[in-house]
Amino acid sequence: MTRRYFGTDGIxxxxxxxxxxxxxxxxxxxxxxxxxxxxxxxxxxxIGRDTRASGPMLEDALAAGITAAGGDxxxxxxxxTPGVAALVVEDGFSAGAVISASHNPAGDNGIKFFAGxxxxxxxxxxxxxxxxxxxxxxxxxxxxxxxxxxxTDRYIAHTLHSLPSGFSLQGMKIAVDCANGAxxxxxxxxxxxxxxxxxxxxxxxxxxxxNLGCGSTEAQEIGxxxxxxxxxxxxxxDGDADRLLLxxxxxxxxxxxELLAMAGLDLLHRNELxxxxxxxxxxxxxxxxxxxxxxxGRVVRTAVxxxxxxxxxxxxxxxxxxxxxxxxxxxxxxxxxxxxxxALQIFRLMAQSGQPLSKLRKVLRKYPQAQRALAVxxxxxxxxxxxxxxAILAAEAAIAPRGRVLVRYSGTEPKLxxxxxxxxxxxxxxxxxxxAGAVKQAIGA
Numbered sequence: 001m002t003r004r005y006f007g008t009d010g011i012x013x014x015x016x017x018x019x020x021x022x023x024x025x026x027x028x029x030x031x032x033x034x035x036x037x038x039x040x041x042x043x044x045x046x047i048g049r050d051t052r053a054s055g056p057m058l059e060d061a062l063a064a065g066i067t068a069a070g071g072d073x074x075x076x077x078x079x080x081t082p083g084v085a086a087l088v089v090e091d092g093f094s095a096g097a098v099i100s101a102s103h104n105p106a107g108d109n110g111i112k113f114f115a116g117x118x119x120x121x122x123x124x125x126x127x128x129x130x131x132x133x134x135x136x137x138x139x140x141x142x143x144x145x146x147x148x149x150x151x152t153d154r155y156i157a158h159t160l161h162s163l164p165s166g167f168s169l170q171g172m173k174i175a176v177d178c179a180n181g182a183x184x185x186x187x188x189x190x191x192x193x194x195x196x197x198x199x200x201x202x203x204x205x206x207x208x209x210x211n212l213g214c215g216s217t218e219a220q221e222i223g224x225x226x227x228x229x230x231x232x233x234x235x236x237x238d239g240d241a242d243r244l245l246l247x248x249x250x251x252x253x254x255x256x257x258e259l260l261a262m263a264g265l266d267l268l269h270r271n272e273l274x275x276x277x278x279x280x281x282x283x284x285x286x287x288x289x290x291x292x293x294x295x296x297g298r299v300v301r302t303a304v305x306x307x308x309x310x311x312x313x314x315x316x317x318x319x320x321x322x323x324x325x326x327x328x329x330x331x332x333x334x335x336x337x338x339x340x341x342x343a344l345q346i347f348r349l350m351a352q353s354g355q356p357l358s359k360l361r362k363v364l365r366k367y368p369q370a371q372r373a374l375a376v377x378x379x380x381x382x383x384x385x386x387x388x389x390x391a392i393l394a395a396e397a398a399i400a401p402r403g404r405v406l407v408r409y410s411g412t413e414p415k416l417x418x419x420x421x422x423x424x425x426x427x428x429x430x431x432x433x434x435x436a437g438a439v440k441q442a443i444g445a
Contacts, residue, residue: 006126008305008411010112012101015054020109022061028111029065029097031132033143035125036095038116041070041140043094048076048084048151050100050182050240053207054109058099062111063145070139076151078205080182080241081112082338083155089118089335090154100182100240103217104413106208118335119314120307156190159340162333163194169347170195175231175247177222178203179215183241187340196347199229211238216245216326216339223251233350233357237339242306243326244339246346248357256324257285259346261292261364263328264320266349268295279312279321281305282406286421287366305411306337367403370428372418372436377444379409379416391438395420395431403428407435416443 005011005019011028013020019028037043045066049055055078063073074093076084081098088096094116101108113121113129121129174196178184184203191198202214202221214221216238226234226247234247246254260278267273276297280288281304289299300316302308306327313321313331322328327337334341350357382388388407395405403422410417418435420428 003123003127004130006123006130008307009102010098010110012104012108012110012412014107015052015058015109020054020058022057025058025061025111026065026068027133028129029062030069031065031129031135032095032097032113033066033069033071034132034135034137035129036113036115037071038094040094042143043071044074045071046074046076046084046088046091046093046096046148048079048081048096048098051078051180051184051205051207051210052101052106052109052239055099058109058111062097062099067143067145068139070141070143072143073145075145075147077147078182078185079151079155080186080338080340082242082334082336082341083151083158083186085114085118085336086155086158086334087148087151088114088116090158092116098240102240102242102412103211103215103238106210106212114336119310120336122311152185156186156193158334159186159190159338159344160193162330162341163344163348167348167351168195169351171197172233172347172351173197173229173231174199174347175222175225175229175234176200176203177214177225177234177236179211179237179239180205180209181211181215181237181239181241183237183339187235187237187241190340190344199225199231201225215239216243219245219247219253222247223253226251233347235343238326241339242337244328244343245326246343246357248361250358252358254357254361256322256326256328257288257366258361258364259326259328259342260284260320260322261288262349262360263330263345264292264297265295265363267320268292268297273297274317274319277316277318279309279316279318281309281323283324283419285324285364285366285369286402286404287364291364304408310336367421367423368425368428370420370425370432372432374416374418374436374439376409376414376416376439379414380443382407385438385442387438387442388435391431391435395435398427398431399424405431405435
């Protein structure tokens with residue numbers, strides 16, 4: 001079954017343009033209620049959202065569709081994506097929905113779902129929801145809509161349960177960039193409860209400033225804030241707070257590979273890593289494999305997307321996985337990437353080791369990489385573009401035997417992403433430019 005609307009992280013687009021419209025959201029709510037009912041005539045579906053101006057419109061429409069199909073709705077309000085997943089499990093809801101476009105600009109929005117077990121839907125279930133979009137049928141009764149006013153406090157409590165009893169961040173100065181998004185109320189509160197000296201920025205959402213010059217995709221901003229405040233560490237979220245960016249005390253950013261290496265080696269050394277295995281995507285640096293293998297472990301790789309990381313973790317019984325982008329999954333503490341939980345695990349490591357991030361991060365020796373993100377007007381199969389294929393083959397030959405070339409379309413944006421990795425940075429940059437030039441000539445990037 002193919003999917004027309006769902007991508008790697010739900011349905012995304014410009015708010016007000018198909019499919020991110022009230023009309024479509026209402027139809028989607030009806031379809032999702034029927035598919036995710038779990039054998040009951042009265043499914044209960046929780047809805048959370050980030051701070052975009054279009055969020056309430058889509059929330060109202062999605063809730064209307066769910067109740068029209070006979071389902072009940074629990075409105076969680078503004079809440080990080082992992083908070084929705086956590087409360088779905090804790091309260092035994094049939095499913096959860098999140099209205100967010102993550103790190104995208106304020107004019108975008110999206111809708112994604114969690115099943116009753118707190119995990120993102122498999123491709124097959126999303127395809128079934130799409131197949132139901134044009135199905136009409138009257139429900140025996142309409143559902144109800146109610147609010148969950150304690151959702152924020154309960155999510156904060158959930159994140160704090162990921163730490164040892166009595167753990168404290170007393171005396172740790174942290175610069176916090178909330179991206180004017182869903183974490184604006186939750187992350188500062190959690191850090192303050194732990195006794196941290198948290199200096200909070202970009203936590204005044206107005207519906208239009210989410211991710212605007214801030215957040216996990218703006219590394220220079222959290223680096224600046226670390227230097228400005230003299231913080232020991234900087235923390236930045238994306239709009240829905242399922243990922244994070246950390247900076248060390250010098251303001252230098254760490255990517256998800258460094259976080260995976262630190263967390264994975266810590267678990268290995270404590271004999272708490274099942275099968276001595278972590279999960280990463282094909283985008284992760286080869287240095288991650290070397291670091292884990294030298295300690296007696298291994299790295300399993302998946303396609304890009306935290307949903308595929310989770311699928312591999314569940315299939316193999318693994319407890320740690322993530323993406324270079326900062327989606328880190330500690331499955332003992334949640335069913336999806338959680339920016340706050342991930343940050344707390346690294347802060348625990350800092351506090352217990354007494355070492356700054358600038359030293360802890362050295363466990364990963366990275367291979368040089370060259371990356372390009374090219375805006376494209378269309379996404380024809382790459383194998384149908386001879387010039388691009390020739391450029392890719394030339395790059396692979398140039399960086400062999402210890403290197404790799406990845407060229408793929410983004411699942412959430414109109415972009416083509418290029419990644420080259422190997423020993424010589426100059427060679428990587430040269431061939432990345434050649435591939436980018438071939439793409440621009442072939443499809444007008």
